[in-house]
Amino acid sequence: MIEFLVAPFEFGFMQRALLGGVLVAAICALVGTYVVLRGLAFVGDALAHAAFPGVVIAYLLKGNIYLGAMLFALATALGVGVVSRHGRVSHDTAIGILFAGAFALGVLLMSTIQGYTVDLFGFLFGNILGISERDLWLVAFLGGVVVLTITVLYKELLLLSFDPTVAEAMGYPVQAFNHLLLGLIAVTIVISIQAVGIILVVALLVTPSATAYLLTQRFFQMMVLGVVLAALAAVIGLYLSYYLNVASGAAIVLVSTCLFFLTLAGRRLLSPVAFRS
Amino acid sequence: MTEKKGWRYCLEVRDLVAGYTGTPALDGITFAIPPGQMVGVIGPNGAGKTTLFKAILGLTPYQRGEILLHEAPALRQRAMMGYLPQLEEVNRDFPVSVADVVMMGRYPRIGWGRRPGPEDFTVMRRALERVDLLDHAQTQIGKLSGGQQQRAFLARVLAQDPHLLLLDEPVSGVDVTTQHAIFALLEELRNNGKTVVVATHDLNCVIERFDQVLCLNRQLVAYGPPREVFREDILGRTYGHHLMIVRVGDRRIVVADEHRHETVKRET
Numbered sequence: 001m002i003e004f005l006v007a008p009f010e011f012g013f014m015q016r017a018l019l020g021g022v023l024v025a026a027i028c029a030l031v032g033t034y035v036v037l038r039g040l041a042f043v044g045d046a047l048a049h050a051a052f053p054g055v056v057i058a059y060l061l062k063g064n065i066y067l068g069a070m071l072f073a074l075a076t077a078l079g080v081g082v083v084s085r086h087g088r089v090s091h092d093t094a095i096g097i098l099f100a101g102a103f104a105l106g107v108l109l110m111s112t113i114q115g116y117t118v119d120l121f122g123f124l125f126g127n128i129l130g131i132s133e134r135d136l137w138l139v140a141f142l143g144g145v146v147v148l149t150i151t152v153l154y155k156e157l158l159l160l161s162f163d164p165t166v167a168e169a170m171g172y173p174v175q176a177f178n179h180l181l182l183g184l185i186a187v188t189i190v191i192s193i194q195a196v197g198i199i200l201v202v203a204l205l206v207t208p209s210a211t212a213y214l215l216t217q218r219f220f221q222m223m224v225l226g227v228v229l230a231a232l233a234a235v236i237g238l239y240l241s242y243y244l245n246v247a248s249g250a251a252i253v254l255v256s257t258c259l260f261f262l263t264l265a266g267r268r269l270l271s272p273v274a275f276r277s
Numbered sequence: 278m279t280e281k282k283g284w285r286y287c288l289e290v291r292d293l294v295a296g297y298t299g300t301p302a303l304d305g306i307t308f309a310i311p312p313g314q315m316v317g318v319i320g321p322n323g324a325g326k327t328t329l330f331k332a333i334l335g336l337t338p339y340q341r342g343e344i345l346l347h348e349a350p351a352l353r354q355r356a357m358m359g360y361l362p363q364l365e366e367v368n369r370d371f372p373v374s375v376a377d378v379v380m381m382g383r384y385p386r387i388g389w390g391r392r393p394g395p396e397d398f399t400v401m402r403r404a405l406e407r408v409d410l411l412d413h414a415q416t417q418i419g420k421l422s423g424g425q426q427q428r429a430f431l432a433r434v435l436a437q438d439p440h441l442l443l444l445d446e447p448v449s450g451v452d453v454t455t456q457h458a459i460f461a462l463l464e465e466l467r468n469n470g471k472t473v474v475v476a477t478h479d480l481n482c483v484i485e486r487f488d489q490v491l492c493l494n495r496q497l498v499a500y501g502p503p504r505e506v507f508r509e510d511i512l513g514r515t516y517g518h519h520l521m522i523v524r525v526g527d528r529r530i531v532v533a534d535e536h537r538h539e540t541v542k543r544e545t
Contacts, residue, residue, distance in 0.1 A: 037372075156384065162367055166381075169336055169355060
């Protein structure tokens with residue numbers, strides 16, 4: 001049994017994958033607490049897709065793909081605000097227009113690359129096994145920025161998420177906080193691309209936090225529990241990926257999905273009446 | 278908790294024109310409220326009561342006018358104003374306890390990047406005590422009844438310890454016992470020097486408990502003590518054609534619109 005658990009991590013790439021996967025999943029769950037409570041899943045998914053052309057352009061120019069992804073995610077977040085304010089369309093519609101457009105641009109640019117697109121597919125579906133030491137440092141640094149921001153602005157972000165109207169009445173800059181939150185989501189997406197890929201990143205953003213939401217009625221507990229569940233999914237997913245030889249990102253996401261449905265079923269069995277509606 | 282005396286007015290509104298494009302929701306409103314007063318804002322639905330509150334709090338833009346709190350622009354002292362919205366549009370399943378919600382009232386005083394200290398917990402518990410929810414401190418906010426939730430949000434305003442309280446229909450949809458408890462609490466605040474402004478449909482309550490009445494119908498119809506303001510012609514202009522007066526014995530009942538029956542006062 002010990003042998004079974006330890007064997008995969010005799011390889012350097014598996015050690016890096018374990019560290020990277022747990023880090024990324026934990027940061028996703030931290031930010032995911034806000035995503036779940038404020039109903040920002042669609043925004044998160046959109047920002048992830050919008051990052052794709054940034055990745056492709058950086059790849060073509062041999063630049064830093066994280067920087068490219070970040071620029072496009074942030075530009076889209078700003079663009080959504082501009083379009084919904086001046087374009088007479090709802091916020092929701094503006095997101096739909098911009099993220100699909102940006103993603104299409106990424107696909108179009110990718111199709112111009114002769115024959116060699118394996119790396120780019122990796123960004124779409126993730127490949128945590130390919131995470132380099134340099135990537136790890138970047139994940140740790142950006143993750144640190146996210147954790148620090150949330151720690152310092154913990155109570156303000158809580159108030160803003162719970163009751164934006166009263167927060168604004170008290171004089172808090174609600175618009176600036178909304179942008180900050182979008183920025184945190186964008187950063188989180190960027191560091192998750194290597195692990196789970198653009199298409200699946202929204203799962204890490206919402207699923208562990210949603211599972212935690214089912215289990216607790218306290219904000220801080222929800223955050224901690226989300227982080228634990230996300231890390232657990234990352235570890236189990238990695239084992240599955242190693243022993244069954246399946247895609248790591250998809251395995252992590254599916255474990256997370258299973259944990260959610262197990263929790264849902266468990267709650268129904270334990271307290272059919274007091275079930276959270 | 279007693280206010281520093283010396284201000285002539287707590288709140289001054291001058292020539293306020295507010296609301297989105299088209300016909301303004303508020304047109305040329307001017308009034309001034311001295312500190313330590315309890316003011317009822319009355320008027321039909323759509324009269325601009327909520328818009329007035331939101332303009333004062335900076336939640337809705339206004340085209341013209343000036344709003345002063347203690348002789349300085351109100352917008353720069355928003356932490357000094359406590360607000361109880363008509364309908365708290367919050368997610369009732371949000372994972373916070375009643376104590377967490379009340380503590381949020383302390384946030385502006387605690388300041389950026391800092392955690393609540395022992396004093397904040399004392400104030401929070403005292404606020405819960407005053408609305409009789411200390412036993413429910415650890416209850417998740419959505420598990421409270423409607424009246425209890427309203428008291429919890431009122432406790433948040435108390436914890437904020439503002440100079441001016443703006444309460445938008447704090448007793449609508451709340452049981453009679455809670456209504457009395459809330460008004461008793463507001464009177465206590467007023468006696469401690471707070472300025473309390475309440476939008477309400479309960480005209481009977483206004484005449485019994487309030488110092489001043491502000492009659493609003495897009496414009497300021499009248500502003501003064503209830504005894505002076507509660508006249509048929511003023512109420513008629515405030516409520517427009519919706520107003521009907523029904524005589525029942527020696528009492529008059531004002532029917533403000535099709536759905537709301539409100540006892541106004543006993544005619545002598």
